[in-house]
Amino acid sequence: MSEQPIIEVEHLKRTFHLGRRASVAALDDVSCELRAGTCLAVVGESGSGKSTLARVIVGLESADSGTVRIAGTDVKPTTARRALRERAKLVQMVFQDPQGSLNRSLPVSATIDEMLRAHRPDLDKAGRRARVLELFTEVGLTERHADAKPAALSGGQKQRVAIARALAAEPQIIVLDEAVSALDVSVQAQVLDLLKRLRAEHGLSYLFITHDLSVVRDIADDVVVMRKGRIIERGTVSAVLDAPEQPYTRLLIASAPRPGWRPRRGLREALLAGEG
Numbered sequence: 237m238s239e240q241p242i243i244e245v246e247h248l249k250r251t252f253h254l255g256r257r258a259s260v261a262a263l264d265d266v267s268c269e270l271r272a273g274t275c276l277a278v279v280g281e282s283g284s285g286k287s288t289l290a291r292v293i294v295g296l297e298s299a300d301s302g303t304v305r306i307a308g309t310d311v312k313p314t315t316a317r318r319a320l321r322e323r324a325k326l327v328q329m330v331f332q333d334p335q336g337s338l339n340r341s342l343p344v345s346a347t348i349d350e351m352l353r354a355h356r357p358d359l360d361k362a363g364r365r366a367r368v369l370e371l372f373t374e375v376g377l378t379e380r381h382a383d384a385k386p387a388a389l390s391g392g393q394k395q396r397v398a399i400a401r402a403l404a405a406e407p408q409i410i411v412l413d414e415a416v417s418a419l420d421v422s423v424q425a426q427v428l429d430l431l432k433r434l435r436a437e438h439g440l441s442y443l444f445i446t447h448d449l450s451v452v453r454d455i456a457d458d459v460v461v462m463r464k465g466r467i468i469e470r471g472t473v474s475a476v477l478d479a480p481e482q483p484y485t486r487l488l489i490a491s492a493p494r495p496g497w498r499p500r501r502g503l504r505e506a507l508l509a510g511e512g
């Protein structure tokens with residue numbers, strides 16, 4: 237396993253100003269790294285800053301201060317087409333809801349074709365069609381799926397299309413923001429298996445945003461725990477989940493659903509009671 241970081245985040249800060257006085261520190265001096273070829277999970281309760289971190293890394297959001305280095309190069313928010321295309325070649329994002337990148341009135345293959353137009357100018361129409369079908373096969377779908385409209389596909393199939401779309405840019409990194417959270421447990425397991433296989437086959441690195449600790453155990457190598465915009469614990473998955481040092485991490489683990497789990501008291505209530 238490589239120790240070389242492919243993403244290095246240093247001292248990121250991002251505050252959202254909500255009203256005249258109110259503001260929220262979504263990222264408060266966040267530093268972390270993703271080692272090449274590995275999967276780093278980012279966990280924490282809702283509002284802890286996970287998505288903001290992901291969005292700053294891929295360039296959808298700007299930071300107030302701090303640096304993001306991807307594959308050794310500093311990245312900055314930009315609207316310049318060329319810079320965005322170069323960034324997209326390095327890092328792609330898969331969201332919880334695949335619907336956003338699909339056009340309701342077009343076959344789902346159109347979204348992949350669009351990606352190929354941007355990233356594979358060497359391919360003509362027939363070449364793109366062949367590549368679309370190759371990508372569909374890679375994610376466990378067929379030509380029939382490629383030619384279907386989004387409404388004809390299940391949630392899991394649509395998420396496979398979103399993964400194929402990300403792969404079409406041939407990135408080194410995929411940022412997955414709650415990408416399996418909306419799926420049924422059995423479909424979720426299949427998509428996680430697909431992601432693991434693709435990672436091994438393409439040497440990909442994953443930044444995996446999730447609130448689900450069983451998913452973390454399944455796919456991640458390292459994990460950072462966020463709370464109120466800060467990373468409060470970090471380490472290998474087994475170190476953090478089997479021997480958490482922070483009371484907040486222990487609460488997150490204790491409140492995670494598992495077989496036989498019965499909700500007693502919410503994380504939020506426990507934290508308010510001063511146990512975090």
Ligand SMILES: Nc1ncnc2c1ncn2[C@@H]1O[C@H](COP(=O)(O)OP(=O)(O)OP(=O)(O)O)[C@@H](O)[C@H]1O
Nearest residue numbers: 252260261262280281282283284285286287288289
């Ligand atoms: N565009 C925005 N404008 C104002 N506040 C924002 C914006 N984006 C995020 N925030 C706030 O920043 C904080 C962190 O949000 P973020 O979405 O990063 O958390 P999260 O851990 O990903 O939560 P969730 O799991 O619910 O998506 C929250 O308090 C959120 O309300």
